[in-house]
Amino acid sequence: MNVRSSSTSSSTIRQLVLASSSPRRQELVASLGLSLPVLILSSDADESTPQHWPPAMIVEQLGLRKARATCELLSSEAVNSSLILGADTIVVLDSKVLGKPVDKNDAIRTLTALEGREHEVYTGVAVIEPGTGRELVHHRMTRVTMKKLGDERIQRYVDSGEPLDKAGSYGIQGLGATIVERIDGCYFNVVGLPLSLLSDMLDEFGINVI
Numbered sequence: 001m002n003v004r005s006s007s008t009s010s011s012t013i014r015q016l017v018l019a020s021s022s023p024r025r026q027e028l029v030a031s032l033g034l035s036l037p038v039l040i041l042s043s044d045a046d047e048s049t050p051q052h053w054p055p056a057m058i059v060e061q062l063g064l065r066k067a068r069a070t071c072e073l074l075s076s077e078a079v080n081s082s083l084i085l086g087a088d089t090i091v092v093l094d095s096k097v098l099g100k101p102v103d104k105n106d107a108i109r110t111l112t113a114l115e116g117r118e119h120e121v122y123t124g125v126a127v128i129e130p131g132t133g134r135e136l137v138h139h140r141m142t143r144v145t146m147k148k149l150g151d152e153r154i155q156r157y158v159d160s161g162e163p164l165d166k167a168g169s170y171g172i173q174g175l176g177a178t179i180v181e182r183i184d185g186c187y188f189n190v191v192g193l194p195l196s197l198l199s200d201m202l203d204e205f206g207i208n209v210i
């Protein structure tokens, strides 16, 4: 979705601002080895959404909200020379959105629902250029099948602490790799930032990853 467009590239971009507190997103952006500096600046964007929104709309709009909320925190000089990146990830099972668990019991319930079944992971990515008002928003969806786990294995995984800050209560990049049977689609989308999509979006703003 091209939300608003007033130019195709800018030579005045001096930094990328990552509007995220997620260590995974920070590592993934760092892995691109961009030639411009990356500033990490997360904000407190409202993450509530209307019940009827489909998953793609939820993640795209939340990515956009995060980017716009971080924009508010920048000085006017920085605003005019920054690209801001926001992202949001949700897990969807039987049309039900599963965000981050509120506690260990919630994580156990979520993993019990996911085990032995296929679910969808959606990540929305927003890149905005406040200096020109240009905003690009897209999403990717990846299908993930989780192994049948059993109560004891689920309990041990939750006790590891890994599920607690992650959508769907698992992290495919960590111990969660051992409970996933197969994936269909972009792996990095599951981790929280689809790098192939992101590089195409940065390209639109004149930032070439390679």
Ligand SMILES: Cc1cn([C@H]2C[C@H](O)[C@@H](COP(=O)(O)OP(=O)(O)OP(=O)(O)O)O2)c(=O)[nH]c1=O
Residues within 6 Å of the ligand: 019, 020, 021, 022, 023, 024, 025, 042, 066, 087, 088, 089, 090, 091, 100, 121, 165, 166, 167, 168, 170, 171, 172, 173, 176, 190, 191, 192
């Ligand atoms: C499914 C899955 C999710 N996750 C993580 C990515 C995100 O950090 C988190 C989804 O929550 P988000 O609300 O998308 O992100 P966040 O609150 O962690 O960070 P911010 O809003 O500041 O950018 O779940 C994994 O790390 N691995 C996985 O396999």
